[in-house]
Amino acid sequence: MAEDDTRRLHSFLFLLSLLTLSTSPAVSRHHPATTATLDVSATLAQALRAVSFVPSSSHPLPYNLSAAAIFLSLHSRDFLPSHGSAAHRHPDYKSLTLARLRRDAARVRAISARAALALGGVATTDLKPIEEEKAVQTAAGEAIEGPIVSGTSMGSGEYFSRVGVGNPARALYMVLDTGSDVSWIQCQPCADCYQQSDPVFDPTASSSYSPLSCDSSQCRSLDVSACRNSSSSSLYSPSAGSSGEGNCLYQVSYGDGSYTVGDFATETMTLGGSDPVSGVAIGCGHDNEGLFVGAAGLLALGGGSLSFPSQISARSFSYCLVDRDSPASSTLDLNVATAQAAAGAPAVTAPLLRNRRLATFYYVGLTGISVGGQMLTIPPSAFAMDESGSGGVIVDSGTAVTRLQSAAYTALRDAFQAGTASLPSTSGVSLFDTCYDLSSRTSVEVPTVAFHFSGRRELRLPAKNYLIPVDSAGTYCLAFAPTSAPLSIIGNVQQQGTRVSFDLENSLVGFTPNKC
Template identity: 75%
Template structure:
């Protein structure tokens, strides 16, 4: 009998072992590295404060506020630095005409744009891995393109541009000579900077008057045979013996550019060099930028886009920047933070609290990849294989840090492990129905604050970025519904979105290939 009982126990053990070794990872499997304590297992979410903050985006009146200035004090850099402020899209002067009736409608609009953004990134990554270049694809606006008529350091403030298809944060940039200020989307997932230009074949509504290149003494079209034109993914050539473009390019023909976005938005026009002014710093001349005469899509409010990607035409690459950093304020906040770009010697100051490897994808130069190794929930590491975050030899997979994506996307099994662990740690909270993109929601209408499991991103050498609770449990309506702000993706790469980056200074040390994260350094 004893032997038979032993066999039955052994069989039961093998059954349970096989039951928990499916492709979906167990939610929690191992403890954090030595030094972590149980007191780090929970974080406090101030429900009252976050609900009050959410109302700001609905009740903001531009008439009662000074418009955000693109001139800010040199409080983050040396005397030679240029300073620009970041601002939220819903606090731009033009946002008054695009008010939503309630916070639910605002959140749904944000999520629709976010879904388009993620589709665009996933498609671009898939094409790169398959070896299909963007230049091999037919431009969506090709037929409309033909009839178009003829520093050491940089620092600046940032705005959330949630109504713009390609990004959610804005800054004020001076363009031309004399400089005229424009609201520009700041986008770490783009390489081509551009703005709307006269004459307009088709221009969407923007806050500022449309840029007139004929009024700028520093505007100069780029010739078709230039290296800058050849670096474009999608370009064409237009020649004319009578236009300013032809004269400036020596009669060789001027370069046309086209950029398309996943939501159907696009911009087409002349590719030129222009002078850009950032805050109180000296102007930066000779920056290659698109002058868009045909522009359609969701770019309401912004004049254009300042590209902060890793490709050769991005603004940091053009000025041979050695580092840059930004801090994204809460999307529902009227406050601003700063963007800092250093082209000279590294700026002295406090080192980032957490660092991680900055990786490059040889198939897709645009995105900033980070060496993520794991995720913890409630003080314990999730049992996720390293392959879930790794980039393979083909360029597939990996994790990017993106300022334009709102909600962090994780591969299916990784997301499931995070969600299940979070649910297990919030069993005492009243649940709510799934909401749009989110499948893990709570009714916190009767609470002023709650304790929730901590969520941390882990990097090599046991370094952890522990997120504030409001960066992953967010309000989605006026009724007190909060949801876990992560989502699964079927794409091979994962994305750390801007909701998780809020009020954390993200720095890119391009010299040393390091990404830094510094909470509360805005």
């Protein structure tokens, strides 16, 4: 009997060991990471290089290196060859940070105002709006690839791409903006032009430049447009009506006071080593003011009918945003068969949602946020878009700092503060209320922060994408901010180093870390 008991005991222990072996790996595989390492020394050194670099106007950056895909070393304003760039330099990194945050706040106000307007507000402009009508664009193109540059240190909170405009093509730096639908460049003659790195575009030197008439579908698709009679001596006077007998004028205003006004025309555009794309509707701005210092204009990547992806019937596009303080290069890919082909299979995919009342923005199906591996208690309504089109979460390349509804932000901040109780805190800076003095540290462990999407998909952010330097003394702040607006925004600081792909055919947003 004792021998039977012994055998049964051995069998039990054997089965127990098998059970342990079979379950332990699964437990470890699904155990969420709770901390991430922030390299303080490396991020601070890079920040210091951003404000100390002196550009050379005598050695312009190359545009086309080969007939195939290009990978250029593109840079923010402090790295761009520029005439008189010293006037726009900052004395230290804190000054640069404050300038970024002021412009970022203006950007968010503009987006919020535009969303509110689309949901029933009233617009006020200097030009007479023309009834909106969908533009018909059937241009088919092959895969197009172009370069992207961090432009946050240019003070605009934007990223930049090198684009060829006209025939023969003139290489120009253009703001890359997923929150805009109208592409434009500064043009001669200039009634008022801001300082840019490249010479101002002269439409008379391009054989492919062609003004659009007021009755063109492209002109009627503008939010704000007007007619200019060819015999009129006033370049910007709107006509009394839209008779179609005249050239189309456009106006685009931004919430920070920036604006561009001029002729709406079609032109040839070339990205990278791809074939030129003809007949692209763009603005030729003769009166331009605002925060676009350094760039020649704006390349609109929004979801509206006049955006560049829409005009070339792009099936997808993707970009990877380099670190805001880095001179490194990355690429923008358009019209690849699928987002997966653009960047390889994305590590994380999420639903791409569209707002029937606001076509410009790319909404993503965010379901939650975790800190330190623990899901925050945030009601689903904080991230949802309701039936009226209000609310939701957009992915925006032009906003720097991610904005969350106040309750969601408070939950994230409180959880992060609880996980960093051992770090020396310091006073807030501008819109940041959670800051630390890391001047005596070379690296620190901080709680992980991750976005969660449907299907248990998780995008875990690198520590440098949410704890960022704000001065040269070692002050770091949590790079999230609250908003009282119903719309939340995933900004470019959080997107750094991640290839973001928009599969327009299959309504998916893909996030692939470390694929720049």
